[in-house]
Amino acid sequence: MTNAPSLTLVIVVAALIAVGVYLMLERSLTRVLIGLIIAGNGVNLLLLSAGGAAGGPPIVGMTPESEMADPLPQALVLTAIVISLGMSAFLLAMAYRSWQLNAHDEVQDDLEDRRVARRAALDRAAYADVDAGPVSLDEAAAEVRDETADVGDAPGSDQTGSDQTSADQTSAEPKGADPTGPDPTGPDPTGPDPTGPDPTGERGAP
């Protein structure tokens, strides 16, 4: 293969990228930046060697066609260099700003991540459900004012019983029902209510 790129170039590419990756694993933003620049140079050389072996200037009439270098990778590398220059400047500015604010340029952990992890470790709910309180859902449901019972002319004679219990509970515990509470439909007025007077004993055990 006459058109193969030089082996030295390939070794240099490998070395540059290895050094770059090593530096990128650091915590300090400046080192990360240097790592990115070095690895970027490695990739640029890789792009250059993708064009094959070195040759003469690619100008018609100056070099025979067979000895010309491939100009396209050179154009690509130029573009890539310009881009990485701009990005490096930006990252450097960010490192400086971080140093201004925190007196160091280390990449910080995400606080919210830590908070979520801590909550998970404590096995706590993500937030306190204000209207859940000490009253269980079933209890709250039993306390919801039953509109059909108030109307009176609803069919079914045994609904006075359930109306009674709900009225009792409301008077005993004035904390009462929130109209926007979790279950606005309330208990079934026609059926007997199993969670009537004392539901906490059964549910709150664990």
Next chain:
Amino acid sequence: MTESLAWLIPLPVVLPLSAAGLALALWRHGRAQGVISVVALSLSLIASLTLLFAADSGPLVVDIGSWGAPVGINLVADRVSTLMLTVSFAVTLAVLVYSLAQGVEDDDAETPVAIFHPTYLVLTAGVADAFLSGDLFNIFVAFEVLLAASYVLITLGGTRERIRAGTIYVVVSLLSSLLFLTAIAIVYAATGTLNLAQLALRIPELSSGVQLVLQVMLLLAFSIKAAIFPLSAWLPDSYPTAPAPVTAVFAGLLTKVGIYAIIRTQTLLFPGGRLDDLLMVAALATMVVGILGAVAQNDIKRLVSFTLVSHIGFMLFGISLSSEAGLGAAIFYVTHHITVQTALFLVVGLVERRGGSTSLDDLGGLAKVAPLLAALFFIPAMNLAGIPPFSGFLGKVGLLEAGVRDGRPLALVLVVGGVLTSLLTLYALVKAWNKAFWQPVPETVRPVRLPRRMVGSAGFLVAFGLAITVFAGPLYGYTERAAALLHDRGVYVLAVLPDGQRGEGESADFSDDADAAEQAQTDQEVDRLVEQDVQQDQIDREAATGTPGGEP
């Protein structure tokens, strides 16, 4: 007619870029900047809408500077790219109006307009260029343009929190650019071209090992951009700290650019579907891990960011099926998701304004104090979760249908995973709804008047999402035709290289003898390519019809 409309193609890139320069020159005049940005984006939207209809009758190609296609750079507007383009400009325009209103309201303290407008326009130009480009290196440049703009936007103001988040974002993005550049170097070394159409002709000639390397490298680079699971950790860390309009436009567009690049390269360059299994596993992991992350969150912005990651999995699911039905559903899902996710982030911005916080601990009772805001949150939330009448449901049904029709065991696992993810999305969003919109109003919530134009632009996006539902029939038809076009690679290749050799522009080729021989060879290549696709289609069709029939 299509011939005469090709001049429109560069406009979505050129208009925002020139406007960016103009806006930068007029940095002292905030009002003029706003007008320039709105006009530029509106004109681009009109141009891309026209292209959307024009491209339905065949891909439009423009050779930049009249250089023939494989030598010069070309822009290609086919069905997928114009659809993406149109939706992006509609979304960016709405977000621009929102941020203008926010700037007026906050007296420009939050968004320093002098930098904001030019950067925002550069971002949209980069996005448009990424969608239109028909050249791998030009896609790289487009990515860099939009990323450079996004670096500025995400660190706007340079506060402690934004610098922290921005650091992660910038470093990860630079790394993915590095990977992309490496992939480009390898592609060029292997094929000697970076033009997508010519690559489609040349890649099948490579040995299968080299093909696999190229495919994996490109996928890796794009997967970081698209935030696909093992490579998605940067997104929920960095997006939520930026100002609401910035987060909204990032969430809507930037990840979708990655998805678009995956669709384009997988269908055009590597049509065999060799990595389908890998993509399916990645899709499943993205969906499930993303949504489990959302469930654990206590901050509504972060919660929505995690749902964004999770729903990228749905699009990847459609791509990984590599069938026309799957691709069509994926493209529909992308359009739906761009709108809905952006709307949700804008509304969350309003929630933050009204409730004074994004933490679910401090929010509550907003449904009572701000019923309109509650409706604006509820509709996109349900749309995202995929509740029946909305477009999210239609997209998901399309994906699940395609998955079931595919019939592979992994695809069926994905179908189950998709349903589970939808349910968990509903759970996460209802949890946020329950805490932020129900519950008693905490004392910290002060009466704040929400600016009408901010509510209006957020409402426009919500309505746009609903319009996708209403016009789902024609839109779905369009995405299916787009998918069919993606499968029929010969059309794309012949549109870019009409004689299978050179684009329509001029480029001197001084080796005429070699040219004729090569011409004959390329003609054969195109024929072979079309033949391959036809065979593949037959296999697909047999598989599609055979599998359900074969099973009892």
